[in-house]
Amino acid sequence: MPTIPIPELDDNSAEQHAYFDAIKKRMNLDHVPLISRAMVYKLDTAIGHSRGMSVLMGSNGVLPGWFKEMLAVVTSAVYACDY
């Protein structure tokens, strides 16, 4: 169980909507994962993180996106992170 309550989508926040929509689009998901929802406690920080991830993990570099995702999984394995 998470150590903090994980926020649901705030219908009154256009900024949060835009952030969640960007996450779903970037990750090709139909839901917003817990880790992205947990970050909205500090929405500006969450958005900054998400933008950095888009630049790094997108297909605009020299390594293909799928391979960078593989490196992400490898890194997570080294840290024994189930998430």
Place this chain on the structure above:
Amino acid sequence: MWVEAHFVVMAVHGLIRLADGLRLAPEFEEGSSRRPMIAIPDDKPDTTDLLGEIAKFFEMERAPAVFRALGRRPLYLKMTWRWIRSILEPDLLSRERKTLIALAVSAAAGSDYGTDFFGHEARRLGADEEAIWEVLCVVQRFAGLTKFASGLDLRPDFFPEWGEDGG
């Protein structure tokens, strides 16, 4: 492809932990005063050919110290090298990509020996500065993200249809 990648993780994580445990100096760092935990044996008659094969595989004058250290037990060196070689040789993933994975593992594990060795190997196999930068930045991002997720005790939810047991 995923199994290949994780065999690289398995082989490299073990190898660099051995190198770091033995306190081996990075292969390509000059002037290190670090003393290994145990003496690294010279080539013995029963390891000369194999260490030569290893040196050739990595295009080095001598086999890397971590393999020379394994030469204390020639049969163990032989079995270990055959296994590691089979993992590092190209298959669905190219040798360069496998080496970039090895570099990511080394950086994530904080291994000077591994980062030095596989960074050098990646360049030798054709990776440029941009590729190495991207690998290390992916490690940077996910080294942090994994701690964020673990610290908040988040459970995987990327595939909710799989359920909590993952399957």
